[in-house]
Amino acid sequence: MTAYSELMAFARETTALEQVAGRNGWDQETFMPHGAADQRAEELAAMESMLHARRTDPRVGDWLAAAEAAEQGQVERAQLRHIRRSFDRANKVPAKLSSEIARVTSKAHRVWAEARQNDDFAGFAATVTEVVRLRREEAAALAVGGNLYDALLNDYEPGATEGEIAAMFDALRPRLVALRQAVLGKPAPKGLQGTFDDATQMKMARKVAKVFGYDMARGRVDKSVHPFTSGSGNDVRITTRTTPSDPFNCIYSTIHEVGHGAYEQNVDQAYLLTPIGGGVSMGVHESQSRIYENQLGRSRAFTGWLYDQMVEAYGDIGVADAGAFYAAVNTVHKGYIRTEADEVQYNLHIMLRFDLERGLIGGTLEVADLEEAWNARFVSDFGYAVDKASNGVLQDVHWSAGLFGYFPTYSLGNVYAGCLHQALRDAVPDLDAQLARGDTAEATSWLRESLQRHGGLYEPREVITRACGVEPSEAPLLDYLEAKFGALYGV
Amino acid sequence: MTAYSELMAFARETTALEQVAGRNGWDQETFMPHGAADQRAEELAAMESMLHARRTDPRVGDWLAAAEAAEQGQVERAQLRHIRRSFDRANKVPAKLSSEIARVTSKAHRVWAEARQNDDFAGFAATVTEVVRLRREEAAALAVGGNLYDALLNDYEPGATEGEIAAMFDALRPRLVALRQAVLGKPAPKGLQGTFDDATQMKMARKVAKVFGYDMARGRVDKSVHPFTSGSGNDVRITTRTTPSDPFNCIYSTIHEVGHGAYEQNVDQAYLLTPIGGGVSMGVHESQSRIYENQLGRSRAFTGWLYDQMVEAYGDIGVADAGAFYAAVNTVHKGYIRTEADEVQYNLHIMLRFDLERGLIGGTLEVADLEEAWNARFVSDFGYAVDKASNGVLQDVHWSAGLFGYFPTYSLGNVYAGCLHQALRDAVPDLDAQLARGDTAEATSWLRESLQRHGGLYEPREVITRACGVEPSEAPLLDYLEAKFGALYGV
Structure with missing residues (x-):
């Protein structure tokens, strides 16, 4: 056996064990x-500790070194790149x-939940x-x-680098702020009316x-409670949730998770249970969930079809026609919460967090000043003050x-979804006619x-570039948003 | 840290990993x-291979030797006994x-299913x-x-030993055969009538x-498809199944699995996720599922309560009163299939299998002669011939x-359930009055x-003896069966 094949046999078993651990998380x-x-918690810790031992196994280092020294094909090089990254990362951190x-983070979850509650x-x-102290030490x-x-x-x-991300937000910010102000100056469309029963919502979600x-x-x-996607290859599970007053929550959570899930299901079966057998990065993953949810799922064409399904399932839903339904799906409203934000405002919520967290990690912002910094930035970006911490700095679980x-x-x-959408429109000229049915x-x-x-065959930015035929940029997303919401709100 | 505490930390993690593997099987x-x-299949094989490596880890042998040489308390000795057994077993087999x-057994399942089908x-x-060849080699x-x-x-x-088991069946056989013949000479009671919808059956199962x-x-x-129990400690799951024409299938499968499940849930929490934290043997486990299902669940007193629940849930079920319902629950009928057998005939099915399989393992019976041996023994024990292999030698998955x-x-x-039932009746004199409500x-x-x-604090036979106050024997089970079915069938 070559070092490469020994390494891959070991990595394949590790990947299989990671799937088991992930499914336990799903459960x-x-x-x-x-x-x-x-x-x-104890079971998951035992799995984690076992997996950590495998990731740092000295034999992996030996096999890697030998395999990297030999001539390898494209797939093999990609596998080695992923294993090398995981091995080095696991070994660098004591x-x-x-x-x-x-x-600490396990305990922190409870502390955060209680603080948010209060x-x-x-x-x-x-x-x-x-x-922050521990993550800085790890960094x-x-x-x-x-x-x-x-x-x-x-x-x-x-x-990806902090510099690139900062440049991306610099490009997004002025046009998004301007679009937001213009749109919020117009009257909001009418929302849905009615109570939407759980069983019908779940039936619609599966459909x-x-x-x-x-x-x-x-x-x-x-x-x-929070929708998510779990697993890879031939066992990829998604979750959704239902709200009696708001059927969009279930529908669009489902489409979003389907984007993640389809990505994991559709990786080449030749890569099943190997390091390159899953989605390549969180950004590329999110590009799939977003294009499914927004550019496709919230389009005028698709919502036309969806409107008919809704009326068939629920009868009168309080909007006059497919056009009004499309407006309701794409309502831009004032709010505090990232996860409830529409396409226009979502990225404004993110850039606020990015600037604060890079301050914390870079050492230019102290936790003692974090709430004040959040609130000041929120007023400046959104034009109104945060009313309580659970609507501000305490809203997200991430930190x-x-x-x-x-x-x-x-x-x-x-941004990637914007680029892919542009390329998709070129590739499928009658997309709207298809979505409309x-x-x-x-x-x-x-x-x-x-x-x-x-x-994971290509690096994240590379796979986007290959799919689009051009390097990714912010312009397609901004153009799409201005065209869509400009037309919807007459701005 | 002592060798014992190092060993237990390792064993606790192994037990946690076994729980994860088991839950994946449940899923x-x-x-x-x-x-x-x-x-x-690949994920489970990876878990099994990882667990096998832990069970045969040379450090376990060193810790064991050191811990066994030291003076230990009762709990510690029990833990060491279980770990020693698992370690020696895993190391003895190449x-x-x-x-x-x-x-081979993984492939054999498909071959057996197809052969049974045909x-x-x-x-x-x-x-x-x-x-058989491989298991003999392992043995x-x-x-x-x-x-x-x-x-x-x-x-x-x-x-347990083959000799003890043979002696047990020698004691059971004559009285069971006689009871069976007497009962089957009498008219069968009337069965239930109706169709029993799935949702109501599952509601009843949970109740x-x-x-x-x-x-x-x-x-x-x-x-x-087949009811089972999975897990230990604070995550113990049971399954059941429903048959539209036969609500007893669901109810008694559920009570049976609850016996297994309650045993796993009720082990002292101090033993959680340790080698003695689960049921001690299959025989003791089965004593719990059987006493819940039969001596309690199929008693005249409990079926009186159950009859009222059934009538409330389904209306007319085709039997006149609680007495007729009790008779229907305990019908003794001719048949071929072990899993459908009643309390009177069940052990006759087992002793047939025991004699054949000890012949196979002992080398006195060849597989070529197995079907003929099964059919001959069946006629001699049950009085009628097997009509097809799926009703005979191919009915069980076990081999x-x-x-x-x-x-x-x-x-x-x-047999253990019979002993425990006798002791329970002594301990709780008004048991019937309680079950009746x-x-x-x-x-x-x-x-x-x-x-x-x-x-797993005590050895299997020891824990039964302690609970009953006397050594287990076949007499209580036989006395119970003769009294119960004698009264029911007037023999």
């Missing part, structure tokens, strides 16, 4: 009996620091200070003299998931979990063939 | 999308043989010959010169599970899975306190 959020929580981070940032400050171990924020960002978006090409033979749709460097991947996904087959096939099937 | 039988089957058995024992003979490695069948039996019932003390905060009730030595634990469980609290508390809470 925790869906079907786990609540009395099992403490036992489950085991003691890793388990300290796991311990709108009490002071109750969270000591904890987040500790999390220093990873960066080896380089940029701390880059080191963290690279966990989610390999190859819409199938319409978007999600393979139910290799997946499931269940409910959880309690130590996820610094994660937020920008949401906006990166939006609830047919996404050609669109999702194009995404599968151009991007999803490659898994 | 496979309940919620797994069917397209995930091959991927899942890794190559273990994986060969896993490979009533074609010849199509299964070569496969079962191979399985020889385990027995080191001792009895081969004992070595296999001890996987399921530590400490009955709670009535028998199953803790829903630390468990779940779902559906699967295809290599589970030789497993069958006798079902009868051992019945659907109250099993005192009965299940007695079982929990006398037996279940101990987990």
Whole structure:
């Protein structure tokens, strides 16, 4: 056996074990009996510790060195790149620091949830200070003299830099702020009316998931508090949620997760259970969930089909026709909460977080000043003040979990989705006619063939560039948003 | 740290990982999308290989030797006994043989299912010959010169011997055969009439599970093709199934699995995620499922309560009163299938299998003669001929899975249940009055306190003896069956 084949046999087993650990996480959020929580934490810690031992196994280092020294094909080089990244990362961080981070962030979740409940940032400050301190220490171990924020960002978006992200937001900001102001100066469209029963919503969710090409033979749709996608290859599960007064929550959460899920399902089966067998980065992942949800799912054409489905399922839903329904789907409203934001405002929420978290990691912002910094920035970007911490600095779970460097991947996904949408329109000229009859087959096939099937074969930015035929930029997203919301709001 | 505490830290992690693997198995039988089957097989193999490496880890041998040499308390000695057994077993069997058995039995399942479908024992003979050969080889490695069948039996019932089991069946056989003949000479009671909808059956299943003390905060009730129990401690899940024409299938499958599940839930929390934290053997496990299902669940008193529930849920069910309902629950009927057998005939099915499989493992019966031996023995025990292989030698999955030595634990469980029932009646004189109002609290508390809470603290036979106050024997079961069915059938 060659070093490469020994390494791959080991990596394949590790990937299979990661799938098992992930499914246990899925179970925790869906079907786990609540009395099992403490036992489950111990089980997951045992899996994590076992996986960490495999990732840092000295044999991996030996096999890697030998395999990298030999001539290899394209797929082999990609596998080696992924294994090398994981091996180096796991070995750079002292085991003691890793388990300290796991311990502190696990406790931090409860502290954050309680602080949010009480709108009490002071109750969270000591904890987040500790999390920042530990993640900075980890970043220093990873960066080896380089940029701390880059080191963290690279966990989610390999190859991306703080500088690139800052440039992206510089490009987005002026036109988004202007569009937002123009749109909010106009009257808001009428919303839906009625009560939407749970069973019908879930039936609609499964129907819409199938319409978007999600393979139910290799997946499931269940409910959880926060929708998410879990697994890779031939067992990829999504969750959604229902709100009696707002059927859009369920529908668009489902389409969003279907974007993530289809990406994982559609990676080339030749890569199944290998390091390149899943989505390549959070940004590219988010580009799939966003283009499914927004550019396709919230389009005039698709919402025309959806309107008929809604009327058939619920009868009168309080809007006059498909046009009014389209406006309701795309309402731009004032608010505080990132996860409830529309396409126009979403990235403004992200750039606020990006600037604050790179301040925390870079050492130019203290946790003691974080709430004030959030509130000041919010007024300046949104034009009104945060009324309580749960609508401001305490709204997101990410920082309690130590996820610094994660937020920008949401906006990166939006930008990538804009680029992919432009290329898709070129490739499928009569896309609107197809979407208008609830047919996404050609669109999702194009995404599968151009991007999803490659898994981790190419680096994130490279796979987007290949799919689009040009380097990604912010312009297509901005052009799309201005055209869409300009027409909708007459601005 | 002492060798004992190092060993226990390692064993605790192994136990946690076993729970994760077990839950993945549960998922496979309940919620797994069917397209995930091959991927899942690879995931489970990776878990098994990782667990095997832990069980044979040389450090375990060193820690064990050091800990065994030191003075230890009762709990510590029990933990060491369990770890020693697992370590020696895993090390005695060559890794190559273990994986060969896993490979062959995995393939054998499909071959058996197809042969059963076609009533074609010849199509299964070569496969079962191979399985017998491999398990005999494994038994020889385990027995080191001792009895081969004992070595296999001890996987399921530590400490039991072929000789003891044979003596048990010698004691059971004459009185069971006589009782069966007498009962089958009498007219059969009237069965239920009606169609029983799925949702109501599942509602009833959950109600009955709670009535028998199953803790829903630390468990779940779902559906699967074959009912089973999975997990230990604070996440113990059971499954059941529904048949539209026969509501007893669901109810008694549920009560049976609740017996297994309650045992796992009720082990002392101090033993959680340790080697003694689960049921101690298959025989003791089965004693719990059987006493819940039969001595309690099929009693005149409890079926009186159940009759009222059924009438309330379904209206007219075709029997006149609680007495007729009790007779319907306990119908003794001719048949071929073990899993459909009543309390009178069940052990006759087991002793047939025991004699054949000890012949196969002992080398006195060839697979080529197995079908003929089965059919001859069946006529002699049951008085009529097997009509097709799926009603005979091909009916059970066990041998295809290599589970030789497993069958006798079902009868051992019945005998133990008989003993426990006698002791329970002494401890709770007004048990019938409680069961008649659907109250099993005192009965299940007695079982929990006398037996279940101990987990693996005592050896199987010892924990039964402690609970009953006397050594187990066949007499209580036989006396109970003769009294119950004698009264029911007037014999």
